[in-house]
Amino acid sequence: MKERILVTGATGNVGRELVRILAERGAAVIAGVTSEDKARALEAQGVAAEVFSFSDDESLKRIMEGKKRLFLLLPFKEGMKRWGLAALAAARAAGVEHVVRSSGLLADTEAHFQLGKVHGGIDDALEKSGLPFTILRPNVFMQNYVRAQSAEIREHNRFSLPEAEARVSRIDARDIAACAAAVLLDPAEHAGRTYLLTGPEALSGEDVAAVLSEESGRTIAYRPLSEEQAREAWLAAGLPEWNVNMLLGLARQVREGVMALVTGAVKHLSGREPIPFRLFARDFRRSWSS
Ligand SMILES: NC(=O)c1ccc[n+]([C@@H]2O[C@H](COP(=O)([O-])OP(=O)(O)OC[C@H]3O[C@@H](n4cnc5c(N)ncnc54)[C@H](OP(=O)(O)O)[C@@H]3O)[C@@H](O)[C@H]2O)c1
Incomplete structure (x- = not known):
């Protein structure tokens, strides 16, 4: 019998694509989702789904039962560290045999930014858990x-971020999914390893604006924000204060230039070159059309 693989975050940027790849490869994938409606929608596409919530320990216990491999992605919410630790405890109790954890670049218990510490704390607990x-x-x-900037791009032909002139090697979430699939399908090969996943090049806000302009056929500008302007804009957009603080801390790292590193890990794991920003901009062109 095929080993059953549980994918959490299965409706998100990474998880949705990961479920698709695993199903296409014939793996015994189970999408962990937060509602019956979402489960039914996936089942209608031929994908097995089970309902759970990271905030409900009983449901975590239930969903881990009989799963051999786990893709653990926590939603970007205040409870994420607590939920991550609860998920690891449930995985361990259920006898999960390999956990593939989706964390974040520069995550570390000693990271210089809070979100890095949150992710680093979960990574550290996994490393110490005894779970492969x-x-x-x-x-x-x-x-x-697409998610945070496309409305401003469509309505005002610009996007605003507190990143000054810094360059970032942004990654397409589809590449993360391809890497996760490779590991989940051959976990022994990657046991005990940590991979830093980046896009193929580090681009500044100006570089991104130039690509979006070319791909959309109109001028799209990058507007750098101060930290205070970003705080105000994000709170006004309805982001919870915790998320705003996490993002401002991350943006400070970006401005220091440390998110510009480019690694070969996507090619190493997935066997193909990472998706360049231009191709991403083309594939998601509907998000930029005015
Ligand atoms: N965005 C970035 O630039 C970036 C960079 C590095 C790392 N990360 C990390 O990547 C993760 C986000 O990945 P993503 O963008 O693929 O996710 P996403 O698109 O934001 O989706 C979040 C997923 O979590 C699920 N979820 C929400 N609340 C839940 C709960 N209580 N119990 C179980 N599942 C729940 C959602 O399900 P529903 O559809 O049912 O709500 C959804 O599938 C975060 O850990 C973030 O810190 C993000």
């Missing part, structure tokens, strides 16, 4: 332009 593991630490996602 692989940790993926991806850089900032290209998909953030």
Whole structure:
């Protein structure tokens, strides 16, 4: 019998694509989702799904039962560290045999930014848990332009971020999924390893604006924000204060230039070159069309 693989975050940027790849490869994938409606929608596409919530210990216990491999991705919410630790405890009790953890670049218990410490704390607990593991630490996602910046791009032909002139090797979430799939399908090969996942090049806000302009056929500008302007804008957009503080800390790292490193890990794991920003911009062109 095929080993059953549980994918958490299965409706998100990374998880949705990971479930698709694993199903396509014929793996026994189970999507962990937060509602019956979402489970039914996936089942209609031929994907097995089970309902749980990271905030409900009983449901965590239930969903881990009978799963041999776990893709652990926590939602970007205040409870994420607590939920990560609870998920690891449930995985251990259920006898999960390999955990692939989706973390974040520069995560460390001693990181210089709070979100790095949160992710680093979960990674550290996994390393000490006795569970066989692989940790993926991806850089900032290209998909953030779709989720957080596309309305401003469509309505005002610009995007605003507190990143000054810094360059970032943003990664397409589809590449993270491809790497996670490779590890989940052959975990022994990657046991005990941590991979830093980046896109193929480090781009500044100006570089991104130039690509978006070319791909959309109109001028799209980058507007650098001060930290205070970003705080105000994000709170006004409805982001919880915890998330705003985490993002401002991350943006400080970006401005220091440390998120510009480029690694070969995507090619090493997935066997193909990472997706360049231009291709991402083309694939998501509907998000930029005015
Ligand atoms: N965005 C970036 O630039 C970036 C960079 C590096 C690392 N990361 C990390 O990547 C993760 C986010 O990945 P993503 O963008 O793929 O996720 P996402 O698109 O934000 O989706 C979050 C997923 O978590 C699920 N979820 C929410 N609350 C839940 C709960 N209580 N119990 C179980 N599942 C729950 C959501 O399910 P529903 O659809 O049911 O809500 C959804 O599938 C975070 O840990 C973030 O820190 C992000």
